[in-house]
Amino acid sequence: MRLTILGGGGFRVPLVYQALLGDRGEGRITSVVLYDTDRGRLGAIGAVLRQQAAKYSDAPAVTETTDLDEALRGADFVFSAIRVGGLEGRTVDERVALDLGVLGQETVGAGGIAYALRTLPVAVGIAQRIAELAPEAWVINFTNPAGMVTEAMIPYLGDRVIGICDSPSGLGRRAALALGLDASTVFYDYAGLNHLGWLRGLQSGGVDRLPELLADSTALGAFEEGRLFGVEWLRSLGSIPNEYLHYYYFARETLAAVQAVEQTRGTFLLEQQSAFYAETARRPDDALELWQKTRAERESTYMVESRAVADAGERDERDMSAGGYEQVALSLMRAIAHNERASLILNVRNRGTLRHLDDDAVVEVPCTVDANGARPVTVSQFTDHQAGLVCAVKAVERSTIEAATTGSRAAAVRAFAWHPLIDSVTAAHQLLDGYADRLPELAPFRR
Template identity: 35%
Template sequence: MTTKELKIAVIGGGSSYTPELIEGIIHQYDELPVRDLFLVDVEAGREKLEIVGALAQRMIEEAGVPIRVHLTTDRKEAIRNADFVTTQIRVGQLDARTRDEKLPLNYNCIGQETTGAGGFAKALRTIPVILDICKEIEALAPNAFLINFTNPAGIVTEAVVKHTHVKSIGLCNLPIGTKMTIANMTNTDVSQVNLEWVGINHLNWTTKIQVDGNDILDEILHKLPGTKGLSVKNIPDFGWDRDFLRSLGALPCGYLRYYYMTDKMLDDELASLEAKGTRAEVVKKLEEELFALYKDPDLSHKPEQLEKRGGAYYSLAAVNLITSIYTNKKDIQTVNVQNNGVLPCLNDDVSVEVNCVIDADGAHPIQIESQPKAHIRGLLQVVKAYEELTVEAAVKGDYDAALQALMVHPLVTSVDTAKPLLDDILHENKKFLPQFA
């Protein structure tokens, strides 16, 4: 087994999530001997970077592992000769997310960070920055793997696949979170839970649930109505209709509530806006509390309050993936990769979120045993068309592609909505979207 000491660059290192990642790297150190950990952020994030970096240093000293932490705003320095580059960036920070969530609500459309018009706006801002990072990886660390956790993760993965030569894998905590929940529901160790995961990021269905080798999908679908806990912190945990689940024949991810329960979700968003603001505004307050904790010179572990932020199992997903590549483990994980025929109902060059075998060469998709039925395939193809158009719009600054992307999305109701909403998005994000100038 290789014993090469590793360099990992974390772009967006000043994120409130970073202590979660540090904890994972520490716990996995025996298998993943990280020597140099570069935390990099933009100048506007310098203060948070220094706070998080100091906490990371204390955590590492407490654990007694020989990892050197480097803090920098020089992205090229961080990337140069890295073995792994992780991205967890938010272009425009939480103020931009607040606009993403509020603007669609003005048009009676879902306002959400990764789904619908809000996710579209985020993608337009994010893709050009990610592609710039990829150019630097190609030049300075051509053998590095890019592990992207930045949302919308599937669209970002697709942009990287189509427009760069970087070895990239997109990551989401939803698959591992679902596995953990099923393990808890069945009082089983998570190692005995296997899922068949079909779809694209934040639009996916679990079509098989095996526990100890037995397929219990029907049992879970029968139990699910009224059951709490199969959602993430930023999505209301509305129960599923029993007849609907039976007819669906698959376990829908939490984000599918935006498509299957649009009216209820929109009403909830509008009520929350009045009562406590958008999710971004709630997160802003949470982050203020977290960074106040992070400043404590006596704190040398990840605080429990970080769980309220969302992103549960982030470090587990990220560190498991990096470790499996480094150790050539050949285990199965659910990640975002190029389709290449795994889902024949989608183009080969698009991103999908499916089970993959992970080894030293990256992620290798496992062929889906039974292809999606019409009721799943139809929604999947429509939202994938939106994603393809969004990548085209973001890369080229193409207004027509942007308009058609919004128009085809199921959560944007008509051209009378799509066009003024697009114009508002472009206006509000003008300084982040030079490609549309």
């Protein structure tokens, strides 16, 4: 089995390879192709992977290429994990928004729209090449904003493209463990869009245990989301939101916290990862050690502003060691390749699952996965509050896709203006102009 990773020079690629090294099942991945447009980053990550493989006699073979067509031919699975504009682009996404008094997080609000506007044309082009060169391949989309990118690729790849994120499964696992449940046996009634969903039920032994969790102040306050949102607010909601909803529920406080720090998250990561790649070029024999040290620092500072607002303290060590999106991806691959039935929360077409959205809207819901792909299962319907927020953001997503694929400035302005975290049409114009002035990919949107 051959796996191609697009964005193969990305910092998190070794997490995927480590998961593959731990897979001892029959028919596992035996060949990994790393594709990237940056040969220096590609070489650094290749060095990390070779050192990861040193203890394994049967590690998947790794090859590196800057030729997209070469990378795609013969692929059984394609992981799309690209970052158009790099971390330099992310710093612009954040700074332009913050200078206008708007949150610039990379997938939420103005920053997410700017990121999508430059990413979607590239993602669509990749989808077209996959359809041409590897039509039987299954595409697993890691590229953010994951739901929006997946929806834009579907016209070319159909249901063979599936978006993934580890946030919902991580939330479900933490909630189950807070009640002492075996997380692997619990059904998570979760629904929404990528980075915009709620856990509405914890089904264990035919009983919904979520009410019990919401009633238990000690258990509820013992994990990340309980500390992040507060026990009282979670009880008021009657559900547990994805951690990214902190940007909506505590928008003023989070914006103030981000504005108060000396550097944005994007600037921190740019400096940190630039140092990693430069040091790895000088000390290739220490590539794995350098990567591990950098990763530990990266993970410990994740969503640090939101945790500071909530006085949530340090991240739980169990969250950082339990495995993230790479484990979701491995489970998804095995289920498809070997017809091993699995239940995973994924980004797929709605197909009537949530009545407030049309069938083709990409949603993030529990799915049954086997050799035929992923099919959404029945979940509870949205409350009015949840439906209102999801429908508003879905309209933003679709206007962003329209703008990115047609070049329409009007559609781009609508996307910014309609977003719940942007409160002004004037600000929408200013945001688009600011991004168009500083991001070469968005120059066509200039007035």
